[in-house]
Amino acid sequence: xxxxxxxxxxxxxxxxxxxxxxxxxxxxxxxxxxxxxxxxxxxxxxxxxxxxxxxxxxxxxxxxxxxxxxxxxxxxxxxxxxxxxxxxxxxxxxxxxxxxxxxxxxxxxxxxxxxxxxxxxxxxxxxxxxxxxxxxxxxxxxxxxxxxxxxxxxxxxxxxxxxxxxxxxxxxxxxxxxxxxxxxxxxxxxxxxxxxxxxxxxxxxxxxxxxxxxxxxxxxxxxxxxxxxxxxxxxxxxxxxxxxxxxxxxxxxxxxxxxxxxxxxxxxxxxxxxxxxxxxxxxxxxxxxxxxxxxxxxxxxxxxxxxxxxxxxxxxxxxxxxxxxxxxxxxxxxxxxxxxxxxxxxxxxxxxxxxxxxxxxxxxxxxxxxxxxxxxxxxxxxxxxxxxxxxxxxxxxxxxxxxxxxxxxxxxxxxxxxxxxxxxxxxxxxxxxxxxxxxxxxxxxxxxxxxxxxxxxxxxxxxxxxxxxxxxxxxxxxxxxxxxxxxxxxxxxxxxxxxxxxxxxxxxxxxxxxxxxxxxxxxxxxxxxxxxxxxxxxxxxxxxxxxxxxxxxxxxxxxxxxxxxxxxxxxxxxxxxxxxxxx
Numbered sequence: 001x002x003x004x005x006x007x008x009x010x011x012x013x014x015x016x017x018x019x020x021x022x023x024x025x026x027x028x029x030x031x032x033x034x035x036x037x038x039x040x041x042x043x044x045x046x047x048x049x050x051x052x053x054x055x056x057x058x059x060x061x062x063x064x065x066x067x068x069x070x071x072x073x074x075x076x077x078x079x080x081x082x083x084x085x086x087x088x089x090x091x092x093x094x095x096x097x098x099x100x101x102x103x104x105x106x107x108x109x110x111x112x113x114x115x116x117x118x119x120x121x122x123x124x125x126x127x128x129x130x131x132x133x134x135x136x137x138x139x140x141x142x143x144x145x146x147x148x149x150x151x152x153x154x155x156x157x158x159x160x161x162x163x164x165x166x167x168x169x170x171x172x173x174x175x176x177x178x179x180x181x182x183x184x185x186x187x188x189x190x191x192x193x194x195x196x197x198x199x200x201x202x203x204x205x206x207x208x209x210x211x212x213x214x215x216x217x218x219x220x221x222x223x224x225x226x227x228x229x230x231x232x233x234x235x236x237x238x239x240x241x242x243x244x245x246x247x248x249x250x251x252x253x254x255x256x257x258x259x260x261x262x263x264x265x266x267x268x269x270x271x272x273x274x275x276x277x278x279x280x281x282x283x284x285x286x287x288x289x290x291x292x293x294x295x296x297x298x299x300x301x302x303x304x305x306x307x308x309x310x311x312x313x314x315x316x317x318x319x320x321x322x323x324x325x326x327x328x329x330x331x332x333x334x335x336x337x338x339x340x341x342x343x344x345x346x347x348x349x350x351x352x353x354x355x356x357x358x359x360x361x362x363x364x365x366x367x368x369x370x371x372x373x374x375x376x377x378x379x380x381x382x383x384x385x386x387x388x389x390x391x392x393x394x395x396x397x398x399x400x401x402x403x404x405x406x407x408x409x410x411x412x413x414x415x416x417x418x419x420x421x422x423x424x425x426x427x428x429x430x431x432x433x434x435x436x437x438x439x440x441x442x443x444x445x446x447x448x449x450x451x452x453x454x455x456x457x458x459x460x461x462x463x464x465x466x467x468x469x470x471x472x473x474x475x476x477x478x479x480x481x482x483x484x485x486x487x488x489x490x491x492x493x494x495x496x497x498x499x500x501x502x503x504x505x506x507x508x509x510x511x512x513x514x515x516x517x518x519x520x521x522x523x524x525x526x527x528x529x530x531x532x533x534x535x536x537x538x539x540x541x542x543x544x545x546x547x548x549x550x551x552x553x554x555x556x557x558x559x560x561x562x563x564x565x566x567x568x569x570x571x572x573x574x575x576x577x578x579x580x581x582x583x
Contacts, residue, residue: 009075010068014045016231017052018185052121056114063270070267070277071104077281082304082377084340085292092376095288102241105232107264110249124155124222125229129243130250136243144233144240145179148226152177155222159215166198170219182231185224192220259283300335303328304344310351311382314451325352325456343369343379350386355456357470363390388442389449392524393472399524433532434539439525443543446472446524450546466548473546476554478521482530483553485511486571499570503577517579531575534568 050064059067078100083092109129113122128134133147133154152174156167173191177183196216200209233239245260255261259280266276296304306328309316329348332341346369353362366387371380391399433439450471457468467473489511490497497505506512512530515521522528522544533540537558545551557568 010045012235013049016228016235017049018228053108054112055120056117058112058114059268066272067267070272073272073277074100074266074280077277078284079376080378080381081281081285081289082308082379083289083375084294084296084337085289085375086294086340087292089372089374089376092289092292095292096284097236098238098241099288100284101236101238102245103260103263104267105238105242106245106249107267109246110254111264111268118218119221121221121225121228124151124225126246127151128226128229129239129246134243135240136247138240140240143179145177145230148230149174149177152219152223152226156219159219161212161215163199166195170195174223177230180234182234183227185227188223188227189220192216192223294337294340296337296341297335300331300341303331304341307344307347307351308378308382310455311385311448311452312378314447317451318455319458320355320456321458322355325355340375343374347379347382350383351452351456354386354453354470355458357457357468359390359393359470362386363394366390385445385448386452388445389472392442392446392475393449393470396523429536429539431532431536433525433527434536436526439528442524443540446475447543454547467546468548471546471548473549475522475524475544475546476540476549476551478516479530479533480551480553482512482516482521483557485516487553487556490567490571499573500577502570502574503581506574506578507581512578514582517575517582531572531579534572534575537568 046065046068047061050061054064078096079093083089085092087095106129109122109126113120113126117123128148128151129136131147131151133151134144135142135147153171156170156174161167169191173183173188196213199212229239254264256265262276263280266273266280269276310318310320325348329345329352332338332345332348335341346365350362350365353359353365366383369383371383374380374383429435453468453471457470486506489505489509490502493502493505506517516530518529520526520528521530521533522540528540534557537554538560541551541554541558545554557564557571559565
């Protein structure tokens with residue numbers, strides 16, 4: 001089952017710092033987990049990493065977490081740009097990392113390290129990066145692990161130990177540093193502990209145990225920091241480039257007008273600036289992707305972006321005729337380098353099937369296409385949106401806990417930034433149900449799918465109030481039924497009834513079943529009880545109401561004016577009281 005790609009990168013970072021305990025179950029379940037699980041994990045995980053890399057709190061905890069958020073948005077923005085190349089997605093991702101990671105790491109060391117703090121995590125990384133032991137030019141083929149060994153030996157020898165025999169286990173262990181395999185943090189600490197105890201128990205006259213212990217603490221700090229650096233190098237092979245960027249920054253400072261300076265402004269300025277994000281994604285694309293790209297003519301290139309907006313833009317209701325879709329298909333087929341456009345032709349064919357109400361054929365096609373073979377860009381997310389929506393459309397009763405996880409994660413990985421404008425009342429977007437990334441991804445997929453159908457289906461062109469047969473509808477039927485019962489009760493009792501009396505009547509008359517009162521009424525979501533639905537009703541209607549669906553009882557409770565807001569508050573309180581009484 002696919003993990004969200006950025007989350008997987010963050011797990012690796014967590015491993016680099018040795019933050020997984022030996023029997024930590026989270027290490028094992030990460031590939032099987034929802035994005036909500038990843039969010040929960042990193043809610044604490046980011047704090048653990050921050051305490052290591054910024055122990056002096058140069059940045060506040062919130063500022064640091066904002067930095068991680070900006071890293072994720074940069075990753076998502078790069079992954080959303082269509083790539084036309086004969087390299088596969090893994091090779092392109094590797095090229096992006098080779099060019100993006102070095103300046104990002106160099107900036108973090110530069111901005112986080114207080115001067116002359118020898119016990120700071122970045123202190124010896126800083127010293128190593130500017131030392132003669134670290135290669136900093138592409139032509140310099142010296143190995144990073146050899147440089148680390150030499151640096152550590154030189155650093156250990158710099159201390160004036162009256163006797164160095166007790167350090168033999170440490171020097172031996174340094175000699176075992178290798179290119180392909182790492183050393184464990186607890187083993188490094190164990191070796192230094194052994195050196196400490198041998199010195200303490202020796203017969204050296206006038207020995208200074210306190211000074212000796214402090215020196216070993218410094219050596220341990222250097223060893224552990226550089227051990228993390230080596231783990232990073234084994235996975236990325238970018239430390240030479242990091243050193244180049246870092247030396248230039250240390251020697252020249254930061255020019256905030258070039259792309260490196262704009263990257264610094266994007267990451268470390270307060271707030272989130274989407275314009276700065278746009279300014280830095282283009283330079284990364286130019287150096288990482290453009291040299292390995294093939295030429296695509298203007299017309300098919302325009303259609304590639306047209307296809308993107310057809311799927312992801314829910315605010316534009318431009319209709320596409322059968323002729324329009326046929327024209328795009330013909331253009332892709334006749335273009336030069338048409339082989340790199342084949343995945344876009346497959347996506348278009350899926351949409352053509354949907355326009356013809358051939359949902360089974362569309363579902364078979366999206367299931368045949370391995371998402372891992374698709375080029376970088378919006379395609380993995382687009383196929384995932386349609387696949388997820390068709391699973392809801394065709395296999396709703398089969399959907400159980402976690403059955404949608406792999407599709408959710410692939411949808412999130414390449415979707416780029418999405419902005420939705422919804423009129424809501426205070427608190428509606430703060431519920432756990434709405435803040436759950438998995439729920440929101442499913443709801444967005446349903447909304448996007450229904451808008452795609454509206455744009456390409458002509459079965460209902462004469463009546464916009466009709467529901468297209470291939471659309472997803474009926475998701476809210478159980479909610480509609482339950483609210484219908486409550487509407488009848490409220491009409492009988494009058495608007496003046498308070499929450500306590502309404503709750504008493506709900507229980508006494510058994511107006512709602514136990515399921516309607518306490519259980520999830522939208523099977524494809526998690527924890528969508530009647531109470532939770534009403535608490536965020538305008539959000540749910542925006543995403544889950546199919547164009548053309550009436551949902552008259554639900555709409556009585558919807559809206560941002562005072563009357564429906566007061567009605568919702570009264571009914572929600574009555575549901576809470578009734579639920580407690582029925583238990």
